[in-house]
Amino acid sequence: MNRMTALAVAVLLITLTQPAGPGGHPATAATIAANGTEVASAEIFTDNSVVVAGTRxxxxxxxKYDSHGRLVAGHDGRGGxxxxxxxxxxxxxxxxxxxxAVENTGNGTSGAAAVAGTVDGDVLLARLTKEGQPDPAFNSTGYVRADLGGDDTAAGVAITPAGxxxxxxxxxxxxxxxxYTRRGRLDTAFGNHGKAVLxxxxxxxxxxxAQRPDGKLVVVGTSTDRTAVPALVLALFTPSGQLDKHFAGGTGYLRESGPQAPRSGPVVVLDxxxxxIVAGTRNGDFVATRYHPDGTRDTRFGTTGEATTHLDAPATATAVNVHGDSIYIAGTTTGSTTRAAVTRLTSRGRPSPHFGDNGTTTLGYHGTIAAVLPTTAGMPILSGSKDxxxxxxxxxxxxTLDARYPR
Structure with a gap:
């Protein structure tokens, strides 16, 4: 049926008692009772509530969780x-x-959310109201499904200031x-009849x-040629969906291959x-590179524009975010057991001396990490899936783990 339904679930508080190993911490997490859900993405509102999107x-x-890590379930079918x-x-x-992606209201409370996904080789774009209901103003159903011309896989979503x-x-x-417009119609003035292709x-x-305040769009991806070695792709599009010719020497994009390119997991955030700031993985290490708005590397960041974090076991970076002058990179390590790892860098690409062990902390949480979300107070929330x-x-x-969360 072409509609949205609701799924009732229960909150379960679990404590992971298996030791994390040297430098690690056993983890306490707010979870939803095992329902076969794998989280792909999460976002945080300005009131520190969190929404997660996953596949079940x-x-x-x-x-949605409130600022205390509790599922916003409501009572007797109301208020949830x-x-x-x-x-x-x-x-x-x-x-x-x-x-x-989320849309914050002007009074500091959480607002609407937008979700991107893939359905049988097409892309799906949905908009939810702040109450978690399909937005009837968006294509009347709350979602659109589109064929972009090939075998399609969704990767990201953003909400513009105009909605x-x-x-x-x-x-x-x-x-x-x-x-797509606020009403769920393809914006044919964007790109070439609603689609920009690179x-x-x-x-x-x-x-x-990532979306800049001026409306320009910073896109990151990978490109593989006959060498089969993935290269980093970084592009800048104008608000109208054209490659910005002021970026990367006039091409609108750069393609970095060789030893300086992350081999997997490139994610991007703006400071x-x-x-x-593009974060990824290379040779089992977390790697972050900072690029100026014109596409040139910031050579003052880390070492010649790059910051590398070596962990005790091979790692995969899956998330990056910023809070003030701090840069958070999160992912998992794969040694004798899977653990979560978080690195905090200074704005200069140096390990933060006041975070974990020389800027990195590992946790006895044996699941996936999809997002790292700093609260307004700078406390990073990790979102992922376990069991x-x-x-x-x-x-x-x-x-250190915040023992007050959830409460």
């Missing part, structure tokens, strides 16, 4: 997000969640951006994007100066 079976689900804290986007076909939705995807061998000469794959259930963990500003 063949459905895309969205849940969706129904029981979760809503399911019941689109036709088999769906897979990719990303979520329009932007979607990043891979279509065939191309990186594609598309835009191909750098290889098999290009979209990873993530206060609108520099792009088929969404999970949240909050750290203090010094990198």
């Amino acid at each position: 079976g063949t459905a895309i689900v969205v849940g 997000y969706g129904t029981g804290g979760f809503a399911t986007i019941d689109s036709p076909g088999a769906g897979t969640a990719a990303a979520i 329009a939705l932007l979607l990043l995807a891979t279509s065939g061998d191309d990186i594609v951006l598309t835009k 191909n750098t000469g290889g098999k290009d794959t979209a990873a993530a994007f 206060d100066a609108q520099d792009a 088929g259930a969404p999970a949240l963990l909050r750290l203090t500003t010094t990198g």
Whole structure:
């Protein structure tokens, strides 16, 4: 049925008692009772409540936690997000969640959310009200499904200040951006009839994007040619969906291969100066690179523009975020057991001396990490999945687990 339904779930508080190993901490997390949900993305509102988007079976689900880590389930069917804290986007076909974005209200409370996913080779874009219900003003159903011309896979979503939705995807061998109006109509003034396409000469794959205050879009992905070694792709699009010819020497994009390119997991975030911080993994290490708004490397960042964090076991970076002058990179390590790891860097790309052990902390949490979300007080919240259930963990500003979360 082409509609959204709600999924009632229960809150379960778990303590992971297995030791994390040297430098690690056993973890306490707020989770949803095991319901087969794998979290793909999460976002935080200015009131420190968190929404997560994941896949349960063949459905895309969205849940919300309050600032204390408690599921916004309501009471007696009232006052909750969706129904029981979760809503399911019941689109036709088999769906897979990719990303979520949020819209904050002017009074500091949480607002609407947008979700991107993939359904049987097409992309899906949905908009939820602040109560977790399908937004009837968006294509009357609350979602749109689109064929971008190839085998499509959604990668990112953003909400513009005017309420329009932007979607990043891979279509065939191309990186594609598309835009829909607040009412769920394709914005044909964007790109070429609503679609902006980038191909750098290889098999290009979209990873993530960020929206600058001036409306320009910073896109990151990978490109693989006949060498089969993935190169980093970083591009800048204008608000109208054209490659910005003032970026990367006039091409609008750069393609970095060789030893300086992350081999997997490129994600991007913008700092206060609108520099792009791209984080990924290379040779089992966390790697972060900072680029100026014109696409040149900031050579003062880390070592010649790059900061590398070596952990005790091979690591995979899956999330990056900023808070003030701090940069957070999060992911997992794969030694004798899987652990969560978080690195905090200074604005100069140096390990933060007041966070964890020389800027890094590892946790006895044996699940996935999809997002790192600093609160307004600078306390990073990790969102991911464990044993088929969404999970949240909050750290203090010094990198220890916050025993008050959830409460």
